[in-house]
Amino acid sequence: MGKNDDLSAFLADHTDHLARTAYLLTGDHGAARELTVRALITVGKRWPRWYRPEDIALREILRDYLTTRPPVPEDFPLSGRSPSERAALVARSYCGLPDAVTVEIPELFAALHQEYEQADEVDLAALAAAQPPVDVADEVLRAVRGNRRRRIALTVGASALSAGVLAAAVAVEVVMVAGRTWPTPAAMPATLSEPVAYAYRSLCEKETDIPCLQWRLITVSGKEWRVPDAAYGDESTFHITLDGTRVAYVDTGGRAVARDLTTGVRRPVGSGLAGEGAFFVSSRNGRYIGLNSTTESRFMLDLTTGVSTPLLSDELIAIDDQGTRFETATEGGTTTLTAEDVAEETRSSAPLAPGQLDSGAVLAPDGHTLAVVSKDRTLITIDATTGKPTGNPIDLNPATGEKAYADRWLNGEEVLVRIWTKENERCLAINPITGAIRIHRLDMINAFLGKLD
Structure with a gap:
């Protein structure tokens, strides 16, 4: 379906x-x-x-x-x-x-x-x-x-639609897939009136189905848009800030871009190609966007000023709302966690235990605690300054073939952990202090998340 x-x-x-x-x-x-x-x-x-x-x-x-x-x-x-x-x-x-x-x-x-x-x-x-x-x-x-919060434009029974909605529906391009009509949403404008809830890569019957083969965004009310200039390949990535008002992606020219969907501002992240293995991190307020790459330089963009700062570390894992970035670098088998502020002053530097960090990290609202998934698939929290563990380690115990990562802090106490395969996903809200775990419901699996309800 x-x-x-x-x-x-x-x-x-x-x-x-x-x-x-x-x-x-x-x-x-x-x-x-x-x-x-x-x-x-x-x-x-x-x-x-x-x-x-x-x-x-x-x-x-x-x-x-x-x-x-x-x-x-x-x-x-x-x-x-x-x-x-x-x-x-x-x-x-x-x-x-x-x-x-x-x-x-x-x-x-x-x-x-x-x-x-x-x-x-x-x-x-x-x-x-x-x-x-x-x-x-x-x-x-x-x-x-x-x-419903918005009217559904129905393919069948179009006579029931208002004249304004009917005109909008007629303007939408339609593609045929497996004998059924699927409407193709309009290209995303420079600004949106509401936050983005998630992004996904559309599934199409043929590899030549353009504009079907494009990234899609769904806003919090269910409005859908496509992003024609976002690279579509299997390794492509998309990033949405926690408030759903800013996005970052690699464009079809191979360059990383960030967009403020409230103002229409669009800025490059870095000065060249994004490179292979590109992925993004951002501050909770969405002002700072970080670009990681396995083959090219890494950068942090201030979306307000447009300044991209080149980074010398191996990986940028988190950014706070003041632009302090938390980076890791490995040398001689030892991984060091460093915090540097926007003035390029080192605020802290501490070694991490072997295997402590495997799939990125998410910074708590307090700006002092990082939640990470370790190589043994355990959720742990560490002090962002000392690198020392805090709270209780939580064994995620994923099944064979599953991957796990910390997506975000839902609040000051719970971390959203996503455990998935290509076909299925389960999401857990975990309190790393008390060890309490509950199921967190998501409408969309294998999607990049923006603003949650």
Whole structure:
């Protein structure tokens, strides 16, 4: 299912499967319809911000079922199973949902990893077929249109659109992928009226589908834009500041640029090509943007003044709101963490323990604590001045093939850690002082994040 596909097409394609799933849980056609409608309204209200909306709808059906626990008819073949066992069976054997989705429902996730006594096998597909098709599109669309923060431009039923929205919809270029019409969003203007929530590389059927093969931005209200001048390749990168008002990327000419989306200011980061392995860091207020590269020089840009400062370290890992940069350099097997202010004065320098830093670092709002993921996949916090550990190390225990990194501090106490493969992702909010861990819900996996709700 494409991220930009219209909501009405999604309803036509997926409603019956969702209703059959709900029927396996409830054993009742009416209750299945109610679960399906509520799930689709939830998905529709934030359309098109979902990466895999069908998975989100299934997740909402399962969550709703385990919350409301509607009674199941005694003669229903699955009535002998507990609600959590039934939900686990349906999620695993009928829906095939990945852990990245089920982990957000603790009761379901626990049930999926619990051994049950062998029960009589049931043909779930045959049982689900007893649920007749349901027509809920009008009901869902009415609810969505009445509550959404912005009007959805529908490919079908365009006559219902206002004249202004219809004109905008007609102006949008449309591409055909796998026999279906996908609207291509407009190019991002110099300024935006709202923050950016995330960026992703669009998925296209052909490598020659231009402008499909471009970076896309989604704002906090769900408005989508494409970035035509951003390099698209597999190794390309995109960076959004925490407040969602500034972005940085490597352009199609191979140079790093930073843009202030509130003022329209666009500035180069550094003086030459970005080089291979380019990635960015920024201060929490977004004024300072740092460029790292494995083959070219490294720089820190003051987006307000336009001054790019060349760096001599191996890696720039963090910047505070006053422009003090935290850098690492390795010599003779020893890695040193150094803090230098905007006047090029060294404020501190301290050695780091071997393996202490593996995938970057994020600076806490206090400007004194760094959260990092170590080489043994442990989340640790260190004093940005002394390099000494603080708090409690948290074993992230990723599965084989998974990667983990600290994305940001959600507040002064929790760190958002993302653990992912190309297909799945789970996000954890971790308090490194108390060791408390909770699931943090994201609408989009494998995307560069900006301003979170």
